[in-house]
Amino acid sequence: MTTAVELSVVIPVYNSAAIFPELYRRLNAALAGAVSSFEIVAVCDGCRDASYDVIARTAATDPRVRGIDLSRNFGHQAAVTAGLDAAAGTWVGVIDDDLEDPPEVLAQMLAQARTGFDVVYGIRRSRRRALPYRILYRVFYRVLGLMVDIRIPHDAGDFCVMSGQVVRVLRSLPESNRYLRGLRAWSGFRQTGLEYDREARAAGESGYTLRHYVRLALDAIFSFSYLPLKLASIAGITIALVSFAIGAWVVWAKLQGEIRDVPGWASVFVAVLFFSGIQLLGIGIIGEYVARIYDEVKRRPTYVVARRTGEFGAARDGGSVG
Numbered sequence: 001m002t003t004a005v006e007l008s009v010v011i012p013v014y015n016s017a018a019i020f021p022e023l024y025r026r027l028n029a030a031l032a033g034a035v036s037s038f039e040i041v042a043v044c045d046g047c048r049d050a051s052y053d054v055i056a057r058t059a060a061t062d063p064r065v066r067g068i069d070l071s072r073n074f075g076h077q078a079a080v081t082a083g084l085d086a087a088a089g090t091w092v093g094v095i096d097d098d099l100e101d102p103p104e105v106l107a108q109m110l111a112q113a114r115t116g117f118d119v120v121y122g123i124r125r126s127r128r129r130a131l132p133y134r135i136l137y138r139v140f141y142r143v144l145g146l147m148v149d150i151r152i153p154h155d156a157g158d159f160c161v162m163s164g165q166v167v168r169v170l171r172s173l174p175e176s177n178r179y180l181r182g183l184r185a186w187s188g189f190r191q192t193g194l195e196y197d198r199e200a201r202a203a204g205e206s207g208y209t210l211r212h213y214v215r216l217a218l219d220a221i222f223s224f225s226y227l228p229l230k231l232a233s234i235a236g237i238t239i240a241l242v243s244f245a246i247g248a249w250v251v252w253a254k255l256q257g258e259i260r261d262v263p264g265w266a267s268v269f270v271a272v273l274f275f276s277g278i279q280l281l282g283i284g285i286i287g288e289y290v291a292r293i294y295d296e297v298k299r300r301p302t303y304v305v306a307r308r309t310g311e312f313g314a315a316r317d318g319g320s321v322g
Contacts, residue, residue, distance in 0.1 A: 007031065007038040007110060007161075008089030012079035016097040017050040024058055024065070026103040034107035040065045042097075043083045046073025052309075059310040066310030070303050077178040078303040080158060084167055093161045094180075101159040105196045109161040118166050118189035121181070122159035125195045148225045152185045153193055160184065176295040176302060179223050218288065229289065232282040239278065 009027060013020065024040065031038050044052045044067065055067035068082055080094055091113060093106045101122060109120040158180055162170075169187045170180070185191070221228065 005037050005039050005089040006035045006091060007106075008087035008092045009038060009040050009106065010080060010083030010087055010092060010094045011040065011042045011097050012076050012083065013042050013044045013047060013051050013055070013097045014073070014076075014079075015047050015049045015051060017047075017054045019097060019099060020051060020054050020058070023097060023099055023103065026099070027106075030104040030107050034110060038064060039087075039089060041068065041083045041086050042066070043068045043070065043079040043086075045070050045076065045079035052307075056309040063311055067308065068305055069307045069309075071306040072304070074303045076158075077180055080180055081170075081178060082303045082305065084170055087167065090164050091161055092164065092167045094158050096157075096159065100198050101157075102196065102199060105159075105194065106161060109194055112192065112194060113161050113163065116190060117192050118163040119184060119191040120161050121153060121156045121184070121191065121193050123153065123193040123195045124155045124157065124198045148182070150182070150186050152182050156181060156193060163189070165189070174296075174299075175223070176298075176300065177223060177292050178302065182223060223292070228285045232285050235278060236282065239275065 009031075011023070016023075020042070027038075027040060042055045042065070044055065047069075052067060052069045055065065059065040059067055066086065068086060070079065070082065083094070084092060091110060093109065095101050095103060095106060105122060109122070113120045162184070166184065166187055166189055170183055173183055
């Protein structure tokens with residue numbers, strides 16, 4: 001781009017052809033008087049509908065809109081990363097494509113950021129999801145807070161406004177299994193939260209299934225905490241000490257003649273199964289860390305771009321361009 005842009009809005013898109021026009025309209029209305037200039041960077045993450053065509057038609061009539069189509073579905077965090085790599089704004093906002101996060105809040109975030117903050121993230125005061133999901137969200141953020149050394153805000157997603165300095169730090173981080181809200185907190189700088197009420201999805205069904213949430217949770221835990229390894233070590237030491245103590249007591253009791261036979265094969269069988277389970281759990285925990293090391297060693301790009309629409313400046317992709 002040849003002119004400076006005050007705000008870039010990064011939107012990861014997945015099967016939102018029916019929603020994008022309304023999202024575009026509300027962004028325009030919300031940002032019209034709030035910023036001097038803005039751009040929209042929409043990243044299609046392997047969409048199976050006409051999302052990219054809708055974005056391309058919008059870009060043809062509005063030069064502020066730019067579209068990126070990834071070669072397949074690389075995941076939400078990879079799509080956000082692709083948008084951050086392409087964003088040209090002094091400030092960069094991130095918002096999902098489903099209108100659960102109100103576009104009007106972006107203007108409030110930017111206004112608060114201008115008071116001296118590098119990051120203003122959204123804190124979900126309420127959310128319109130089923131009760132089991134709300135319970136899982138609440139439990140996950142509290143458990144994660146106890147496990148990591150950095151402060152990752154509770155109930156805060158990727159919805160935020162960041163300064164260009166923070167975005168440059170995020171671009172420089174090479175890891176493959178990305179948990180961007182954790183990386184955002186790890187980067188430091190002055191950060192604050194803004195409470196808002198999350199709305200229901202505007203149309204269709206979310207492509208983010210329970211399996212995706214579990215994967216994201218595991219990336220968060222194993223990318224920012226060594227506590228699972230420490231707990232496995234503590235469990236192993238504790239079980240070993242208890243076993244040695246019981247073994248010493250059995251030897252002593254046998255020598256004293258207090259044990260004449262060895263009944264209780266069922267309890268032995270259960271104990272063997274229990275300790276085998278503990279061993280497999282420990283191996284599984286180690287495997288999660290080893291798998292992430294393997295991903296980093298391969299050095300594959302985070303995403304692959306198939307095509308673009310709109311006017312882009314110099315390429316800053318952290319992935320490959322097809």
